[in-house]
Amino acid sequence: MVAKIFIDGEAGTTGLQIRERLAGRRDLEVISIAHDKRKDLEERKRLLNLADVAILCLPDDAAKESVSLIENDTTKVIDASTAHRIAEGWAYGFAEMDKAQSAAIANATRVGNPGCWPQGAIATLRPLVEAGLVPADFPVTVNGISGYSGGGRSMIEDYEAKGEDANEFALYGLTFKHKHLPELQKYAKLAHTPLFQPAVGNFRQGMITAVPLQLWTLAKVPTGAELHAAIADHFAAIPQSFVDVAPLSDLERSPELNPELYNDTNRMRLHVFANDSKAQALLVAVYDNLGKGASGAAVQNLNLMLGVAADTSLAA
Ligand SMILES: NC(=O)C1=CN([C@@H]2O[C@H](COP(=O)(O)OP(=O)(O)OC[C@H]3O[C@@H](n4cnc5c(N)ncnc54)[C@H](OP(=O)(O)O)[C@@H]3O)[C@@H](O)[C@H]2O)C=CC1
Numbered sequence: 001m002v003a004k005i006f007i008d009g010e011a012g013t014t015g016l017q018i019r020e021r022l023a024g025r026r027d028l029e030v031i032s033i034a035h036d037k038r039k040d041l042e043e044r045k046r047l048l049n050l051a052d053v054a055i056l057c058l059p060d061d062a063a064k065e066s067v068s069l070i071e072n073d074t075t076k077v078i079d080a081s082t083a084h085r086i087a088e089g090w091a092y093g094f095a096e097m098d099k100a101q102s103a104a105i106a107n108a109t110r111v112g113n114p115g116c117w118p119q120g121a122i123a124t125l126r127p128l129v130e131a132g133l134v135p136a137d138f139p140v141t142v143n144g145i146s147g148y149s150g151g152g153r154s155m156i157e158d159y160e161a162k163g164e165d166a167n168e169f170a171l172y173g174l175t176f177k178h179k180h181l182p183e184l185q186k187y188a189k190l191a192h193t194p195l196f197q198p199a200v201g202n203f204r205q206g207m208i209t210a211v212p213l214q215l216w217t218l219a220k221v222p223t224g225a226e227l228h229a230a231i232a233d234h235f236a237a238i239p240q241s242f243v244d245v246a247p248l249s250d251l252e253r254s255p256e257l258n259p260e261l262y263n264d265t266n267r268m269r270l271h272v273f274a275n276d277s278k279a280q281a282l283l284v285a286v287y288d289n290l291g292k293g294a295s296g297a298a299v300q301n302l303n304l305m306l307g308v309a310a311d312t313s314l315a316a
């Protein structure tokens with residue numbers, strides 16, 4: 001059977017990248033909406049109900065509207081927006097977060113594709129909380145930098161119009177209410193809301209998250225090697241993982257901490273840096289905000305739902 005895929009919001013940043021990743025696939029047919037009808041409720045409803053899988057690349061309200069337009073019980077949904085990531089009845093689309101998650105996604109009819117920011121912090125923190133090396137009530141801070149494509153079409157247009165005059169490094173999230181906090185807290189298994197301090201840089205694509213740990217505050221202080229082993233063991237046990245773990249390093253600087261290193265792939269690479277005598281560590285994830293952060297993850301989830309092992313990267 002050739003599966004019918006409808007990307008609602010196919011002309012946007014995430015939608016376009018998914019289309020490109022699906023170009024050339026013979027196991028599926030992308031059913032497209034005419035550009036002048038992309039906001040026409042009746043036409044969207046027709047295509048949503050015709051599709052085997054609908055991928056929503058829309059603002060939250062429009063994504064909720066799309067779900068409400070589905071009248072059959074055959075259309076499966078992957079929602080790239082924030083609307084359903086912690087919602088009842090929806091599987092969280094970060095396949096590597098748990099040994100059982102790829103099966104949960106494969107069997108789901110509704111999948112909430114993860115936010116770009118939470119994935120790096122969940123990937124590094126969740127294995128440590130599960131291993132009991134970092135307590136669930138640890139006062140976690142998450143820092144990071146993202147390319148400006150993370151802000152969608154309006155931010156891309158703004159940065160590209162300003163060119164070299166655009167802010168090189170802009171801190172934001174300054175009210176500590178970022179929309180990714182609920183999923184980050186829930187799936188990293190944290191008891192308290194982390195302090196999340198993101199930044200956007202004057203480059204298009206790619207991101208880094210960094211979680212500093214003041215380990216000396218703990219009653220039982222884990223070593224860097226113990227943190228690294230827990231994270232490495234977690235990902236070694238994950239089937240079809242796109243996340244890998246760099247060797248424990250004592251470098252002062254690392255050329256691998258380049259946010260653009262994995263652009264156009266679905267890869268994520270994790271790093272642990274630690275100083276045991278100071279009882280301090282830093283957990284880092286490097287990936288593409290439009291790849292593993294959005295479109296790559298959506299195609300990975302689609303493949304799981306269709307039961308196929310197909311490519312998730314952009315063609316070279
Ligand atoms: N960019 C990123 O790195 C990531 C984005 N996401 C999420 O994915 C979703 C899409 O984001 P992104 O691609 O960046 O956004 P864009 O602004 O680039 O694209 C959104 C698309 O949706 C269309 N659209 C808006 N309202 C409606 C509507 N009512 N009916 C039909 N189409 C509509 C827009 O059309 P028009 O422009 O003509 O208004 C546009 O084509 C968002 O929820 C975002 O938060 C998730 C992870 C990462």
Ligand SMILES: CC(=O)N[C@@H](CCC(=O)OP(=O)(O)O)C(=O)O
Nearest residue numbers: 080081082115116146150151200
């Ligand atoms: C640089 C920048 O502005 N990034 C966006 C990430 C948006 C995103 O990932 O959207 P979802 O929540 O739908 O996943 C932000 O921090 O809001």
